[in-house]
Amino acid sequence: MARHVLERLDATMRHAIVESGSHVGDEIVVARREHLLELLEHVRDDPALDFKMLTDLTVVDYLGQVPRFEVVYQLYSLGHKHRLRVKVRVDEEPAECWVPSATGLWKAANWAEREAWDLYGVRFEGHPDLRRILMYDEFVGFPLRKDYPQNGRQPLVRRPDAPSTDDQTTRLLERSHDRRISG
């Protein structure tokens, strides 16, 4: 679809790219974290690329792989009508589990990065207001990580005589979840 984007990036930003390729019609670039902002700024401002719009910013948890997380930027050019997917690989270690914030490049990154932090615990260094956005402040942990228990409810309020929820369905779900992680 937009192979020329990859060709242009290979020519100009070689040092920032780990690997690149196409998959089912989508162009994908895996960036080095230390050059991520440089790459993102380049694809935004280069007139031939012109990725003015950050469609979405998400995280994928590849539990068991090293590095564990992948932060994914979905970019779109309103002028050229082409798309690009930029990925950064992030390690699980808390000291290393961060990427530079893209809020300075796209304002749309603000809430998306808060959501990514809230659910996956990937920090976005330089974010102006990195707080939880979906879960409540009392919540402990990051619920969309693959090793978070499926029924890890952290209730804010309960009746003392509330009906038990420790039913067979719940136990079966928990067991299947545990098997998926350890196997």
Add this chain to the structure above:
Amino acid sequence: MAENFVPTVLQDAINWAQKYSLFTYPFATACCAMEFMATMGGRYDIARFGAEFPRFSPRQADLLIVIGTITERQAPVLRRVYDQMIDPKWVMAFGVCASTGGFYQNYTVTPGADQVIPVDVYVPGCPPRPEQVLDGLMALQRRIQDHRGHVQREIGATATVTLRDRRHLPILQDGTSMTLEPHERMPKDGRVR
């Protein structure tokens, strides 16, 4: 027997009046609300049962209809709405999400509104058809007429679950990060250092 006759007849009259003048508070959070609208509309017409008057203040309502999914984050709000209602008050769980959490078996959805407030009538369905809702409403009206009181009673006050007394989360078999390390926790001021 004669001295009991007048109070009994009077109580029957009060029950009759109560069951045909239920002021509803629709706590509508999800897609079930569409079916509630159909129930209120002319075809099914909840007005035939005297419950057509939605009050959007809990202080004026005596039937709380929990319509839709209740998340853990929203549960304190539902509890507060219930506490603001004045006795006598009843609660209907509208749809499976309000009844049991439905198919949401995860960290974010409360497994039923009855975890937070006492519920008198459960109407299953995803969403329930208006006939089912009217059936549930008539079941509640029978209960009011018979003066049988609530299905669930509250023992003691509902406590807010604090971080300290929250049950410890299960540790996974392989011992990998349960994401509970202190340095990973969200700081209270919300800022990341």
